[in-house]
Amino acid sequence: MEMSRRTFTLGAAAVGAAAAMASPAQAARKAGKSATTRPLDAIVLGAGVSGLNAAWLLEQQGLKVLVLEGRQRVGGRVHTLFDLPGVPEMGFNSMGDGYGRGIDAAHRAGVELIEVGKRYMHGKPQELVLDGKPLTREQWAAAPFNPLPDALKTSMPWEVTNKLIAMHNPLEDWAAWLDPANASLDISLHAFLTQQGLSDAAIRLVNDVSPYYGINAYDVSALMLEFNSGFVMTQISAGPNSWAIKGGNERLPQGMAALLKGEVLLGKEVVSIDSRTDVAEVRCADGSVYQAGRVVCSLPFSTLRHVAITPGLSGAQARAVATLPYQPLSMAFLTATEPFWEHDGRAPGMWTNSALGTVLPQRFGATADEVTGLLVQARGGLARLWDRLGTEAALAKIVATFEELRPAARGKLKAHRLFSWEAEYFNAGDWAYFAPGQIASFVPTMAEPHGRIHFCGEHTATGARGLEGALESSERAALEILSL
Ligand SMILES: Cc1cc2nc3c(=O)[nH]c(=O)nc-3n(C[C@H](O)[C@H](O)[C@H](O)COP(=O)(O)OP(=O)(O)OC[C@H]3O[C@@H](n4cnc5c(N)ncnc54)[C@H](O)[C@@H]3O)c2cc1C
Numbered sequence: 133m134e135m136s137r138r139t140f141t142l143g144a145a146a147v148g149a150a151a152a153m154a155s156p157a158q159a160a161r162k163a164g165k166s167a168t169t170r171p172l173d174a175i176v177l178g179a180g181v182s183g184l185n186a187a188w189l190l191e192q193q194g195l196k197v198l199v200l201e202g203r204q205r206v207g208g209r210v211h212t213l214f215d216l217p218g219v220p221e222m223g224f225n226s227m228g229d230g231y232g233r234g235i236d237a238a239h240r241a242g243v244e245l246i247e248v249g250k251r252y253m254h255g256k257p258q259e260l261v262l263d264g265k266p267l268t269r270e271q272w273a274a275a276p277f278n279p280l281p282d283a284l285k286t287s288m289p290w291e292v293t294n295k296l297i298a299m300h301n302p303l304e305d306w307a308a309w310l311d312p313a314n315a316s317l318d319i320s321l322h323a324f325l326t327q328q329g330l331s332d333a334a335i336r337l338v339n340d341v342s343p344y345y346g347i348n349a350y351d352v353s354a355l356m357l358e359f360n361s362g363f364v365m366t367q368i369s370a371g372p373n374s375w376a377i378k379g380g381n382e383r384l385p386q387g388m389a390a391l392l393k394g395e396v397l398l399g400k401e402v403v404s405i406d407s408r409t410d411v412a413e414v415r416c417a418d419g420s421v422y423q424a425g426r427v428v429c430s431l432p433f434s435t436l437r438h439v440a441i442t443p444g445l446s447g448a449q450a451r452a453v454a455t456l457p458y459q460p461l462s463m464a465f466l467t468a469t470e471p472f473w474e475h476d477g478r479a480p481g482m483w484t485n486s487a488l489g490t491v492l493p494q495r496f497g498a499t500a501d502e503v504t505g506l507l508v509q510a511r512g513g514l515a516r517l518w519d520r521l522g523t524e525a526a527l528a529k530i531v532a533t534f535e536e537l538r539p540a541a542r543g544k545l546k547a548h549r550l551f552s553w554e555a556e557y558f559n560a561g562d563w564a565y566f567a568p569g570q571i572a573s574f575v576p577t578m579a580e581p582h583g584r585i586h587f588c589g590e591h592t593a594t595g596a597r598g599l600e601g602a603l604e605s606s607e608r609a610a611l612e613i614l615s616l
Contacts, residue, residue, distance in 0.1 A: 172198050174613060175414050175422050177402050178430035180208025182588045182602040182609075184388040184396075185237060186428045189610035191393055198422060199392065200400040200414065202435075202558045205382075206389045209559065209590075210599070212380030213465065213549060218496035218504025219380040220465050222551045224599050229371025233596075233603035238377065241387025249374030254500040255493065256479035260288055261537055263485065266478060279334040290483050290490075292338040293321070296328045297354070297361045306362020307595060309355060315572040317355040321345075323568075324354035341485045343512040345459055345565035356566045363597045401558075404440040405429065407583030426613050430589040430606070433578075434458040434560035445582060452578035456570070456591060458561020460515040462552040464508040464530050469544045471503065476540035480506065488533040489514050506545075508534075515554060523550045563598075564591035579605070586612045 176187045179201035187197045205211075209223040226248050227234040238245050260267045262277075272278060273286040284292055302317055303309060325335045335349050345352035377383045389396045401417040405427055412427045429436065433456040445453055473480040480493040480503055489510035496504045508530055510518050518526040527547040535542045553562040566575060579592035588609035593601025 170196050172196050172422065172424035174198075174426045174428055175200060175412070175424045176428045176430065177405070177414065178202075178208065178589070179206040179385065179389060179396055179398075180430055180589070180602065181210060181237070181385055181388065181599055182590065182606040183208075183428065183430035184385055184392070185233075185603050186430065186588055186606035186610050187392055187394065187396075188240075188388065189607065190428075190613060193610075193614050195613075197392070197394045198424070199389075199394065199396040200402055200416065200422065201396060201398050202401040204398050206396060206398070207382045207385035209553075209562070210381050210385050212382035213551075214380055214382070216465055216505065216548055217467055218494045220494055220496075220505055220507055221376075221381050222463060222553075224381050226374035226376045227599060228367030228375075229373050230367045230369075231375070231600045233607075234599050235375065237388060237603060238375075238384055241384055241391060243383045243387045244378040245375040246378045247373050248376045248496075249372065251495040251500045252374065254495055256473075256481075258288075258290075258481035258483055258490075258492075259479040261482050261484040261486070264537060266482075279331055279337060281329045281334075288483070289338045290342065292330075292334075293325070293357075294361065294364075296325065296330075297357050298365065300328060301358050301361050303355075303358045303362060306359050306365075309359035309362075310571070310576050310594060312572070314355060317358060318353050318566075318569055318571045319355070320350050320568040321352050321354050321357060322349035324357075325349060337485070340512065342483070342490055342509075342514075343459075346457065346567070347460075347512045351457070351565075351567055353566045353568045353571055355571050360597055402431070402439055404442070405585055406442045407585050412584035425584065426616075427585045428606075428609050428613070429585055429587050430602075430609075432458065432559055432561070432564065432589060433591060434564075435558060441582070441585070443583065448574035448577045449580065449582065452570075452574040455567075456564050456578075457567055458554070458559070459563050459565060460512055460519075460552075460554045461562040462510045462515040462518045462526075462550065462554070464518075464527060464547060465549045465551075466506040466508060466531070466534070467546045467548065468503070468506065468541065469546065472538060472540040472544050473503075476538065478538070478540075482537065484537060486533050486537065487514065487517070487529055488537060491534070505548075515552065518550065519552045519555050526550050579608075581612055 173195035174190050174197045176183045176197060176199045179199050183199060187199050190197050211223040213220050260272055278285055287295060322335055340348040402414055403417050404415040406413040411423050414422045414427060433453045437453050482491040489508055492507045493503045494505040494507055527550055531545050531547050534545055553559055579587040586609040588605040590602040592605045596604045
């Protein structure tokens, strides 16, 4: 598929600026107008999976849709480095058997799903490396410095938070997480873990060394994690598989974009959205202007907060757009010139409390035995430290720390790429998360339509998480428009 459509920009601008219609559904039914002269019914902002799916759903009902994307590629947080061995994923990894929407989207887009869960589990289990020393599970359980309560001593640090939330989830029905009756659960993860008997030292180790959400356990709402846990449990009960896209996950949004009849314009940074009584108008940084009856905005709030919206948002919605936090996460992709893990007999994967973060072996060659690369991941404060160092210094530090922890790797590592989601202009962070109190404060209302503007994107999902949540949110936004 031809992904660069910049040459179409001017033509589409002329079409887009044509007079808007009162009702998109009405306009779609208008006879006698050719596809090229008919004004746009909807402009979708952002060509991640939620925006692309919203566009497809609207087109299926006869609406004329234009997609505007700031980057020079589609996919957003589904991003594959096609030029590196094993085509490493910087974003979305895999979907479970319960991802009805994701699996359906893949079939529609004509891409092939491959099972990757067994590859994640292949080989020696990830090693715990604390203060430079490797520890087996047995050594860790018996270590005098293990700060976990007795019942958890055999758990590895990265297993504890999810285990405790799954075991003590106070949400009887995880899908009811937004019910005001559950607002009292909107406390910090730190408070939840303290209730489970963890000391501050234990919480620092199990969460803050490599946090999925925020910098430390005070940052994230336990209620969000309880909702998340319910979703994950449902996935596990749906089946044992983890599915990815053969050849690279970014092929999914590419296939979804190829299904659209309307244009997907790349390099179109949206800078303002004006919702007027008769039309919605979108302006881009390059000066182009587009009009349509409706706008579907899939922009993460981390970037939407830099877009001028008229009339301005107010109340809880304004607060949400201004303050919704996004996770710092950075990754380095390395390859090894020799399988040093065979020389020292240790696992290639490591979870460390050092400047190296977590090392995840990539097994995307012909067989799972082949390690195609080492994905090194930093979350929270460590991600910010890498970012501050800059690419060259960060990669040098990562390699030096790796070699210090694994002498067998000395001189055998090649650093290829550093990728920071927080430094990405069009994301400014990885996934959204809710701080304690934010769920009760703004989540139920933050995605409500604002005049002619409708919101979607993973951050607005209420019944699913991750990619499945992004798709779910696009269904809601499309239905809002189709039911006008
Ligand atoms: C590292 C990582 C791992 C993940 N792993 C999984 C996983 O294993 N399973 C799972 O289910 N989910 C996973 N996810 C989450 C999943 O990838 C996302 O939920 C989903 O891709 C989000 O889609 P979206 O359309 O909501 O947002 P995005 O993909 O972010 O799309 C938003 C689009 O808007 C564009 N944009 C932003 N600002 C502007 C602007 N001003 N003008 C024009 N365009 C703009 C962006 O370029 C982007 O293309 C992962 C995400 C990451 C980052």
